[in-house]
Amino acid sequence: MSKLKLGVLISGRGSNLQALIDACSNVDFPAEISLVISNRPGAMGLERARRADIPADVIDHKSFDTRSAFDNAVSQRFESAGVDLICLAGFMLLLKSDFVEHWHNKLINIHPSLLPAFKGLDIHERVYEAGVKITGCTVHYVRAEVDDGPIIIQAAVPVTEDDTPETIGARVLEAEHNIYPEAVRLIANEQAQPQGKKVTLSASGVIPETLINPSLEK
Ligand code: GRF
DSSP states (O other), X not given: OOOEEEEEEESSOOHHHHHHHHHHTXXXXXXXXXXXXXXXXXXXXXXXXXXXXXXEEEOOGGGSSSHHHHHHXXXXXXXXXXXXXXXXXXXXXXXXXXXXXXXXXXXXXXXXXXXXXXXXXXXXXXHHHHTOSEEEEEEEEOOSSTTOSOEEEEEEEEOOTTOOHHHHHHHHHHHHHHHHXXXXXXXXXXXXXXXTTEEEEOOOOOOOOOOOSSOOOO
C-alpha cells in the first residue's frame, strides 16, 4: 500500500520532526516524509532532515513582500512534492486563512498544552504560574483561529511540586514525541475522521488508567 506523503514545516530545533523521521524509518509505518521546509535558514531541524536524506528547503519569509506570498510559495512547494498532509512542528509563524483553507483537514499541529487550555506562547511558564497539577500536549487539525481545531490525540503529563517551567517542558516534549507520530499513523490509516469540531477515532488502543496527580495511595 502506498504511504501517506508528509510535508513538515519547521522553524527551529526540530525534535518533533526527529520523532516523525524516526517513526517513518520503520518500514511498517504508513507515512513517509517527502519534504521539510523551514522559514529560518539556521534551523537545527534542517540538519536533522539532511542527515536522514530527506529533501529540506529554506523558504525565508523575510524575502517575501507579503505573508500571503510566503504562504503561496510554501503551498506550491509542498504541492509540487506531492504532499498529502502537512505537519507543523515548531513552526513559529501564523499561516493566513487562505493557506489553512487550502489545506483543510490536511494540516495538523502539535501544541504543548492540553488544548483548549493554554493557547499561545510561553505555555510552560503559564502552566507553572497557574499551579495546574496536570498539563500535556495536543495534536489537532489546524483551523484559521490560532491553536484551534479538531483534536486528534492528547497526552496528559503530571506536574509535581519540584517542577520548574523547564522540567515541565521537558516532560511534555517527551510526550509530544510519542503522540505526534501516533496522530500521523491514525490519519494515514484513515482512523481519524474530522467531523465538525471533533475527530472521530476508529482505532483500538489500551486506555490507560485515569491520571491523578499526585497519584493516590492504593
Ligand atoms: C514544541 O513544543 C511544539 O509543541 C511547539 O513548538 C515546540 C517545537 O519543538 N509547537 P521542536 O522544534 O519540535 O523541537
